[in-house]
Amino acid sequence: MTTADAKRVDTILKGREGASGELIEALQDIQDAFKYLPEEALRSVSEKMAVPLIEVFRVANYYKAFTLQPRGRHLLTVCMGTACHVRGAPRFLDEVLGQLDIKPGETTEDGDFTVETVNCLGACALGPVVVLDGKYHDHMTAGKLRALIQGTLSKKAKKTGDR
Amino acid sequence: MSEYVTLTINGAKVRAPRGTSVLDAALDYGICIPHLCHMQGVIPTGVCRLCIVEVIEKGRSKVTTSCTLEAEEGMVILAHTDKILKARKNIAEMLVAEAPNSRAIQDIALKCGVKDVRYPFRNKDCVLCGRCVRACTEIWRSRSLGFVGRGEQRHVALPFDERPEFCKRCNACIDLCPMTITPCDGPMKKGEEYFCGKCESQLSMSEDFVDSCVWCRLGEGFDVTGRHAGRKQEDKR
Structure with missing residues (x-):
């Protein structure tokens, strides 16, 4: 420190x-x-x-709100509640974990993403729900999620490119 | 308001100072109620559940831990009914399954009538009795270690896994731990846990001395001074 x-x-x-x-x-x-x-x-x-x-x-x-390990720049929370689960949350969670090559609760090596699972966000009607840095993304699919992650990453690339 | 209360434990009239727990009152009179997490002079938490008893209130019976139950005037306690013995046996069985590597727990279980363990062995080496934590917090006022995590992850830990500077190195946490006495064959291998219960431990002795608890004379619990071995030998003679 x-x-x-x-x-x-x-x-x-x-x-x-x-x-x-x-x-x-x-x-x-x-x-x-x-x-x-x-x-x-x-x-x-x-x-x-x-x-x-x-x-x-x-x-x-x-408390789950506290973490002793540094988190990535972007926090991706995937809802694994019952409603999201039956609509395929586990499938696209596998997808995103495979893409980033991490396990739930871990951070990517470059410190870009931390992926966490949560048991229910209380937004079941929007399910499957994913929260990226506090913003809710509803009716998620594997494709939409991939685009979301790529979008976030490219935004970062743009920023560093500007510098 | 009198300083003493009179209650009935297993039909015997017992007189105890007001504010004593039922367990302490029973032990004072030589009525052995098996117990594990109880320690003299430390606030009881009732986590091991071994000391459960039946309380008769207005003709209804209620099962509760005797260490957290304050003795009251005219209380009727039944410590060894069939219902209690059955429940206690089950609890002891689960304790052994959780930490089969403890001779003390095996001995208590045998005392509670466990002959065989029906649960899968978890081999956790800790039953979360909290003896170490409470001794550190209450007796030594050191607060060097405590429970961390919740639910299944709850375990005893030091902050950041290192011994704090202010730890008094009294080793009370180790002396008071039921895990410090390993079974006679030494620590068990993973996957090869078993319930001994046959060797010449004091437990087998306890069948001859019906009223003495295992690691204890009249159920005083584990030796608070940590000199288990010495006193044990003396007792045998």
Whole structure:
């Protein structure tokens, strides 16, 4: 962790010294800032907020919203709920995993994509649903999904090309 | 309000200070209720479920763990009814299936009448009794280790898998763990787990001394001081 990162953590923890009740809020803020929970950040959370490290570690592990591994630039969430499942979500999940060569919950080597599965997004009428960086994409098919991923990747290529 | 309460356990009148758990009251009077996660002086959690008893309330019976049940005036407890023995046997069987590598658990299971394990062995080397976690948290106030993960992934872990600086290295977590005593043949191989129950462990002894629990005189649980072997030898003589 660089000093700049440490400073960001300090800013997040400012005013929360000793306030153990705000642990989850602090972790959420760190997760937002870094897209994951770095070990050093958790250590300083424990120190500043007077919460035992094991407690911080336990909470960070317990909630699915927190992750201890760095995530990719794009987060792809595939709904595996019953409605999406019967409409073929497992098939195109295999498709996308094969394309990116990863397993659910993993990040591609170049750090572009993280694929996660979720048990239900509550948008069953739109199923099968895929969420890419917070945007819902309904009635997914393998072809549409491939186009979506390629589109995201080409956008990135364009950006780097512009530079 | 009197300081003592009187309750009936297995038909015997038992007097215990107010606030005692039914399990502690029973053990004080030499009534052995098998138990695993219970430790003296530590807040009971009732996770191993071995100490279940029947409570008779207004003519109805209720099954609950005796370690988390506070003794009350006029309470009627039945600790060894057929219903309880059957349920307890099943629980002990599941504990062995979960962690067959523990002599202590095998011994307790034998004590509960388990002759054979019907469940597939999982060989997890941990039954999540929480003895280590609670000793670390409550006795030593160190909070070096704890439960991490949820559901099937729940396990005892150190933060980031390394021993924190403030760990007092008291080794209570190891001393109190039922897994520290391996079966006499040594650790079992994966896929070759078995329920021993035949060797000359103290368990076989326990059939002669009906009222003594396995790792315990009158069910005191595992040796809190960690000197199991020494005391065991003395007891035998």
